[in-house]
Amino acid sequence: MSIILPDRPGFYALVWEIVRQVPAGRVTTFSQVASMIPPPEGVKPEDYARLGARWVGDALNRVSLVDDPNIPWHRVINVRGTSSLPENSEGAALQRGRLRAEGVMPPDSEAVDLAAYGWEGPDPAWLAARGLLPPKPIKLNADGDAPAQMRLF
DNA sequence: CGTTTGACTACGC
């Protein structure tokens, strides 16, 4: 890992290690990645479900500055199945292009079908060896669609 | 220094 940065102890590094294992043709979500990392001391579990996702976003934001080929940041999307980068940004276009190239995002849609392409998570032994938790399944509607949710930023 | 700002999401209206 060539990137050095201050962070809550190890959190960002764990995010990168997890994201590194998402294979081509699959995607994961901010919240799913967060669900594998135990909540830091003092963070209420019910809050962590939401806060952790945001921290994962922070971790990836740092990585994308370098675009480290070992860390497939483009395979991490929000729980709706869409890119969380600003709508018209270069990064969003790059992400969508890569996801389409990997065959998980239709050319005529902005959304990945999480039920079909969602990642099952790292090898359980790999997780256990690092003190990480089994990933929480991606939450889907009865339809199998990702939930609707507005963008905040 | 104090304030603002984000690659988020579950929940209450």
Added chain:
DNA sequence: CGCGTAGCCAAAC
């Protein structure tokens, strides 16, 4: 394609 908000943290102003 509902909207606003809370929750915490690190960085940038």
